[in-house]
Amino acid sequence: MPVLLKNATFIDWQTLDFSNRNILAEKNKSEIRFVDDEFCETAGIQVLDCTGKLVTKSFGIGHHHVYSALSRGMGAPKKNPSGFLEILKYIWWTLDKCLNEKMIESSALVTAMECARAGSTFVIDHHASPFAVKGSLNIIAGAFEKVGVSHLLCYEISDRDKMQIAREGLEETEEYLKNHQGLVGLHASFTVGDSTLKAAVDLMKRYNSGIHIHVAEDIYDQEMCIRKYGKRVVKRLSQAGVLDSKKTILAHCLHLDDDEKEIIRTSGCRVVENCESNLNNNVGYFNGKNLGENIMLGTDGMHSDMLQSAKAAFFVGQRNDNINYKSSYQRFRNIHHYINENEFTGDGENNLVVLDYNPPTPVNKDNFLGHFLFGITSNHVNDVISNGKLIVRDRKILTVDEDEILNTSREQAILLWEKMAKAKVYK
Ligand SMILES: [Zn+2]
Secondary structure: OOEEEEEEEEEOOOOOOEEEEEEEEEOOEEEEEEEOHHHHHOOOOEEEEOOOOEEEEOEEEEEEOHHHHHHOOOOOEOOOOOOHHHHHHHHHHHHHHHOOHHHHHHHHHHHHHHHHHOOEEEEEEOEOOOOOOOOHHHHHHHHHHHHOOEEEEOEEEOOOOOHHHHHHHHHHHHHHHHHOOEOEEEEEHHHOOHHHHHHHHHHHHHOOOOEEEEEOOOHHHHHHHHHHHOOOHHHHHHHHOHHHOOOOEEEEOOOOOHHHHHHHHHHOOEEEEOHHHHHHHOOOOOOOOOOOOOEEEOOOOOOOOHHHHHHHHHHHHHHHOOOOHHHHHHHHHHHHHHHHHOOOOOOOOOOEEEEOOOOOOOOOOOOHHHHHHHOOOHHHEEEEEEOOEEEEEOOEEOOOOHHHHHHHHHHHHHHHHHHHHHOOOEO
């Protein structure tokens, strides 16, 4: 059923122009229509009274990890990790090895629900489950579609669990790309040898896709690359053809030299900043200087709240980055340009968020960015329209039974934690 947002204060996400509108959003029509008051009485239309509310384009997440959704509240590993590599080994690589299909489905459902409730209707995910590779992307896609969240998925192929699992990652990717929009995922340069790297780039070219990979998240990635290949990470990836596609996404990009920044800047590929994850892993600080305009924002699996990510990038960036009001908003919104320019589907103008934001000071085109950074939070997300369909109303998900999904995910989390406890490195 088409959705009519009546008497809304509409904010154009690109120009930040404010106008009072009745907005009609329809399925399969990526454009929205502005209609007059008489139209509001038309039968067969779902009407939301948006008097006093702000309506704008919904949000997207540039780099996420469904696989980490059941980690919240789990116990500590047997050894307190010292450094990034041990964080991976003792926490994330222990967790993802224990994931089975049921756990992946629960992880994807709760992630999609949290994305929707925080105003995001498009998610770019980077998935790993080394002992449940086959079919994992289909499970995630199905869960996201149940909730009503659009997606661009990939499996993070890696040699870290030996070549058989790397091959399974390549096969899963190819199977998935035959029928879906997606990317070719690679974990990171330091866990991907030359033959897997070549196979992934071949796959990318064959399916006219892009690579989605972690780049220089920690200095270890660079040290290892120089030691093993005699060159820096971006040079290695670039020579292998990773940056030949404008669909390619490079997550993190913390430890780059000027040459690498230039290669990225002139490639047209996208960089994704994940500020809170970098703080949590203590790997350094992102700085967008000399990286160009193609910076997007992600959560790296920490949470699903892009308004929070934008604030973190802005505040942490005050000391470490060349970020300001305008560029923090541009980074927050760049995902839409990435999706549109690369002709991925699911992010048309019929994706909208209704914000129940009643500010203590005037809000308008000229000062909106001040409200964006210091006022508006995901608590103000009242309703969400995804591809012309109302999926959140009055902060409740309409498409699935939230309580049932959360009950199941809590059960699955316990099973996952018990399994992890039996692993050598976990409590
Ligand atoms: Zn990541």
